[in-house]
Amino acid sequence: MKRFLLFLAALSAICLVSLAPPAQAQGFVRADHQQILDAKGNPLILRGLGLGGWMVQEGYMMGLSNLKAQHIIRHSISEIIGRKNTEHFYLSWRDNAVTKADIDAMAKWGFNSVRLPMHWNLFITTMPGQKTNGRMVWNEEGFRRVDALVGWLKTHDMYLILDLHAAPGGQGHDIAISDRNPNSPSLWDSHENQTAMIALWGEIARRYKDEPTIAGYDLLNEPNWGFQDKHDKGGCRETGSAPLHDLYERAIQAIRAVDKNHMLIIEGNCWGNNYAGVLPISDRNTALSFHKYWTPTTQESIEPFLKLREQYDMPLWNGESGENNNDWYARAVALQEKNGIGWSWWPLKKIGKGNPLEIKENANYRRLTAYLRGEGKKPSAKDVFAGLMQLARDSRFNRNIRHQDVIGALLGASGGSEAPN
Structure with a gap:
């Protein structure tokens, strides 16, 4: 599973450098000192859900924690049903798992x-x-799906945060998160991968610079890498993180060359929790994202982030939290909102409970996952393909199991009262 217990060493005091003035992006969500403001200049608390598992499948979401990363799952499936049928499944999955009905x-x-x-x-x-x-040759599928998502959200005056979850080469040792292949150069080991990441953000900025439905660009999800100490796999003891800071600044420069409007969002090392050496950042229209899993829901548990907010005069946003129980959800949301912090819960849906929507497993898919976990005999290619295509269909909103209790825990007693039948 992708999460790591929150670990944040006491940060050494870092002198603030001279920073550029705040971007005045009228009509856009923006970071204004320690608050996120909407297009009219009013304080905005983002209350959202993450679409985990749609474009990036993590093993645990698919009942395959042992395989961890999407490319491993995909290869394992391909060995049974072939590349063409595997691609057919993944395309059907992306067509069904998130639709207008979900939004x-x-x-x-x-x-x-x-x-x-x-x-x-x-x-x-x-x-x-x-x-x-x-x-760079762009893959239009990704942009086409973002365009559709923007259209669905615009109908409801909702916001979209674009999160680079799987960067070229992969940004951490926790390979499930970024679909990293340890046998290939990582993001940190390859100038070409870093150049590609920066170019991608530049292209996203070029295409969406005038789109106010997009609230922000979350530049890199949960980096976890020890730059100074190779034994520190997650980067939780890292005191420098210079390569991470440098990559952020280069990406920001590419974005701002074409897009002066959108708020930027940065995450620290150690799964988004260690900011030593990452701050300060040059762009003032930037929010700081932390991720909160499993840790206490006390004021003390977020105090290190509140201190960063004050020290660097930038807003906080909890970009990921979840994978727990309803009581914890309600307390975590209350804690964050009491401190003026918005949040995005993880995920909207997966195989298994603990989220608003649950994807049902079918018998053929269960036989496949049992085999891939080493717990059963190999099923036939015909049954595997049938099970996968059924899973893709069952990932669709109207076939999901809805957990209104989870929605209520996140949004209060009234949450989910208008859920469609």
Whole structure:
């Protein structure tokens, strides 16, 4: 499972440098000192859900924690049913797992935002090289799906946060999060991968610079990497994180070359919890995102982040939280909102409970996962393909199991009262 217990060493005092003046993006969500403001300049508390599992499948969401990363799951499936049928399943999954009906339901339940975890390979077809004369070849599928999502959200005056969840090469040792292949150069080991990430953000900025439905660009999800100490796999003891800070600044420069409007969001090392050496950041229209899993719901548990908010005069946003029980959810939301912090719960749906929507498993899919976990015999290719296609259909909103108690825990007793039948 992708999460790591919150660990934040006491941060050394870092002198603030001279920063650029705040961006005045009229008509756009923006960071204004320690608050996030809406287009009219009013304080905005983002209350949202993350679309985890749609573009980036993590093993635990699919009943395959042992396989961890999407590329491993995909390869394992392909060995049984072949590449063509595997691609057919994944395309059907992306067509069904998130549709307008999901967004309509979220709006009726009372959520005002969505965080989209993006996989780089749905946006980049070919990396720069000799065959492309040094150019990036874009994959239009990813942009087409973002366009559709923007349209669905705009109908309800909801916001979208674009999150680079799986960066080229992968940004951490926790391979499930970013679909990283440890046998290939990571984001940190490859100049080409970093260049591709920066180019991708530049292209996103070019395409969406005038779209106010997008509240912000979450530049890199949960980096977890020890730069100074290779034994510190998660970067939780890291005191420098210079490569992370440098990559953020380069990405910001590429975005601001074409897009002066959108709020930026940065995450620290150690799964978004260690900011030593990451701050300060040059752009003032930037929010700080932390992730909160399993930790106490006391004021003390978020005090380190509140101190960062005050020290660096920038707003806080909890970009991920969840995978717990309803009592914890209600207390965590209350804690954050009491401190003026918005949130995005993880995820909207998966196989298993603990989220607003649950995807049902079918018998053929259960036989496949049992085999891939080493707990059963190999099923036939015909049954595997049938089970996968049934799973893709069952990922659709009207076939999901709805957990109104989870929605109520997040939004209060009235949450979910207008849920569609």
